Amino acid sequence: MNALLRDPRAQRLIAANATSSIGSGVTIIAVPWLLVNRPGGSQIYGWATALTTLAIFAFAPYYGAWVDRHSRKTMLLLGELFGATATLAMALLGLFRGEYATWQLVTVYFCGMFYYTLHFPAKFAFIQQIFGRAHYQSLTSAMEIQGQTASMLAGGLASLLIDHVSLTTILLLDASTYAISFVLQSTIPYEPTHQTAEMKNAPAPNAWRAVGDAWTWLRARPALSTFLLCSFTPFLGIMVSNYLFPIYVASTLHETPAVYGRGEMIFAVGAITAGVCVPFLTARFNHARTTVALGAVFLVGLVLLSWWPRTLPFYAAMVFLGLGNAGVRVARNVIVLEAVPNAIMGRIHVFFLVAERSLRTLLILLMTLLVDAHGAPFCFAILLVVNLAAFAGMWRSRPAAEAAQAR
Incomplete structure (x- = not known):
């Protein structure tokens, strides 16, 4: 880990991602809170969340083939x-108008x-390309710690800034x-080694056929594919929960934005803990077993949100959710980096993105129909x-998964 962190490429990448x-993070916390506290905001x-998901679903195959x-x-x-252009445009429009219409908040969120x-x-394909296999565990852990530290700071800033x-x-x-972040990443040395002369001269493939190529690779490994697909479910749970959290705090707990922001900070503490602990767990139990164990930790958080809707259990649940989701992601990412060829990494990642987004769309639409009538705890029970x-x-x-890593 120390040798990796002395690498200028890793330093710039981590600094750019943290920034x-x-x-x-502040924006993604602030905008939903402002939306759900407007009439009909939930x-x-x-x-808005469902339509965003559908838009990304439609664009993702083209993006994966491009990558x-x-x-x-x-x-x-x-x-x-x-990100810079879209956010700056909405900020200047809001400054000019003197207020933010609902469509502007939806645009910022989108x-x-x-x-x-x-x-x-x-980023995944970029990391795999410029760093060696020996650094995957250290780098994924460092990136998780960095990302969640940034999320913790974002949660703290959001709780202070919103009001x-x-x-x-x-x-x-x-x-x-x-x-x-743009300036920092532009200085990282990079050589696109995956671009062969044949690839440059070949016609661009059909985007959905490219996803089909990923499916062909995965279909030849059904058990590994099942493991990887199921391991994305905690992340799916967090993405759907991001819709439910502001409603849960405002309508179920009847608390303030400060509680919402502190919850995000506590979630980040759990995730940082995962980034620190996962290398030790995987060294002892391997990555696949660690993924399963931390998936069980994630379930504990959902149980608390479903059955004990109080402020302190909410904070405890955020620790378990942060630890479980981040831990599963760090351990799984190493399996993916070691098992998937770099030439199809973008398509494989987008295949899982499309699958996760499809289920996420259905769940968010379901939650949208149920949350007002049955409450956020009921929706967490479905999750x-x-x-x-x-x-x-x-x-x-x-x-x-254990066999794939052993090869």
């Missing part, structure tokens, strides 16, 4: 440029989630962090059932 994570927020044929660094830089989701496949600072100020801060089924799938397919 943009803080800015986008419904608007639910439909595997072009420079991964260019994609990262375009992502930062998109752009933030679009950036957040599409940033990761390119005391204008949204324009928050958006300008967010735009500046994207710009700083618990989904994650229990995925946990059973991980448990049964674990030997395939």
Whole structure:
């Protein structure tokens, strides 16, 4: 780990991700809170989340094919440029109008989630390309600690800023962090080694056929594919929970934005703990078993949210959710980096993104229809059932993941 952190490439990558994570994190916390506290806001927020998911679902196959044929660094830089431009435009429009209409809040949320989701496949392929296999565990742990530390700072800043600072100020801060991240990543040396002469001269493949290529690779490894797909379910749970959390705090707990922000900070503490502990757990139990064990930890958090809707249990649940989700992600990411060829990494990652987004869309639409009538705890109970089924799938397919890493 120490040798890796002395590498200037790792230093710049971690600094860039920390910077943009803080800015986008504050916005992604602030905007949903402002939305759900408007008349009919829970419904608007639910439909905005679902439509964002559908848009990314439609775009993702083209993006995955693009990532595997072009420079991964260019994609990262375009992502930062998109985030900075979109956020700055909404900030200036809000400053000019003197207020933010609901459609502007929805646009800011859409752009933030679009950036957040599409940033990761390119970053994954980029990391795999410029760092050796021996550094995967250290780098994924360091990135998780960095990302969750940034989330903790974002949660703290959001709880302080939402009631005391204008949204324009928050958006300008967010735009500046994207710009700083762009500058830092532009200085990282990079050679697109995956781009062969044949690839450059070949016609661009059909985007959905590219996803089919990923499916062909995965279909030849059904047990491994089952394990990896099920291991994305805690992340799915968090993405759906991000819709439910502000409603849970405002309507179920009847608490203030400070409780919401502190919950995000506590979630980050659990995730940072995962980043620190997972290397020790995987050294003793291997990555597949660690993934399954931390999936069980995630279930504990959902049980607390479903059956004990009080403020202190909410904080405890956020620890378990942060620890479980981040721990599963760190351990699984190493399995993916070691098992999947770099030439199809973008398509494989996008395949899982499309699968996760499809289920997420259905769940968010379901939650949107149910949350007003039955409450957020009932919706968390549905998430618990989904994650229990995925946990059973991980448990049964674990030997395939262990075998894939052993090769």
